[in-house]
Amino acid sequence: MCGIAGLFIKDPTLEPDLGRLLARMTSTLRGRGPDSAGFAIYADATPGLVKLTFAAPEGTDAEALATRLLAALGVGGIAAVRHTHAVVTLPAEDVVRAEAWLSEDAPEASVMSTGNRLEIYKDVGDPDDVAAAFAISRMAGSHGISHTRMATESAVTTDGAHPFSTGADQCLVHNGSLSNHASLRRALRQDGIRIRTENDSEVAAGYLTRKMRDGESLDEALTSSLKDLDGFFTFVVGTENGFSVLRDPIACKPAVMAETDRYVAFASEFKSLTVLPDIASAKVWEPKPATVYFWEHS
Known part of the structure; x- marks a missing residue:
């Protein structure tokens, strides 16, 4: 069981608060996985x-x-x-x-x-401790994603923690499980995609990197994943300028989103969104299955 949070800042005056808000969102998800945690920050x-x-x-x-x-x-x-x-x-x-x-x-x-722009910080341990060790709350940026994990399919190590990055300025966090990750891992390595761990989420990140290297847009690569990745999943993907969300066609993993004029946010549980400013006036919804959501800075 994993917890995911993501925050995409639309109002530049909120950028100094990115790390603080993302750390608070992640803290509310501690019960979903205290083994390891990680933060991806898109800074200057x-x-x-x-x-x-x-x-x-x-x-x-x-x-x-x-x-x-x-x-x-x-x-x-x-x-x-x-x-x-x-x-x-x-x-x-x-x-x-x-x-x-x-x-x-x-x-x-x-x-x-x-x-x-991408900087990834991750380690084993409670997400509050990880956030404090790296001083995540003092980091500024335009968008970021985070993850807290209870390990199931790979070792509890720094390398095994999320987020995973297999391409420049691109990273992914994942809640769910893929059943065909072993065969995909072999194919990706043969294609020159560097996969360091046995974590199925790194395979998902590598899959998107390969698809985009071969000319697909992120939207197209995520759409392709609905056919090629066997299992259940919620992905939150960061790129240099953007932030994307995708749930599998069954969408059994919990997910909720919120949007205001100042930000777009994603979390595994609604309580993570309650730490955000003006959440009472936000549009809040559950992302649809098999639907790619994407926001990008111009």
Whole structure:
């Protein structure tokens, strides 16, 4: 059983509150899964630069590892350290080199995400503790998604926690279970999609990445998933500028949404929406089965 929350800010004056609101929404879902938690934050971008967020190996200083990485690359990048994670901002052409260096010199480190705006923070433990460790409440951004998990199909580890990112500025959280993830995982790996865990949700993220790499829009890729992914699921997907929701045709997993002039929000339970401003005047509804919902900044 998992809990999902998502918040898409329409009013820029609310962006400084993104992390605080998302952390509060996630806190209300603690009972749905206290094993691990994660947050994807779409923060400001720097033209020409890409963020690479990684989790340092246990017992390794994230700041020291980030410093070694930048020195090895010989670039004037910037490193911001938050708890066990480091966000290294690099010229776009150096991201592949950075990933290769981490794979060779720090193989136990895990790349959480890459992208112009996306930063992913996740860890084992209670979501309130995870949010506090990374100071999620102090983060600003235009949109974000979160997840708290009770592990069923894979180990309770940082890598196994949601959100999952298999493409630049793209991430996914999932409530449900896929029955054909093993065969899909093999096919995705053969197609060059990097899948690190046995979690079926990472397979779903990789599936969307492959579809979009092959020319489909996110809307088209999500529509295709209704045919190709066997199981029951609710997906919340983040992209550089957008936020999307999809439930499977049976839609047995709980989901509720709210929209005002200032934001769009998603949660597994209505109580998560009650922490939001002006929720009493919001349009509140249950997303329909097999229907793609998408909001995007212009």
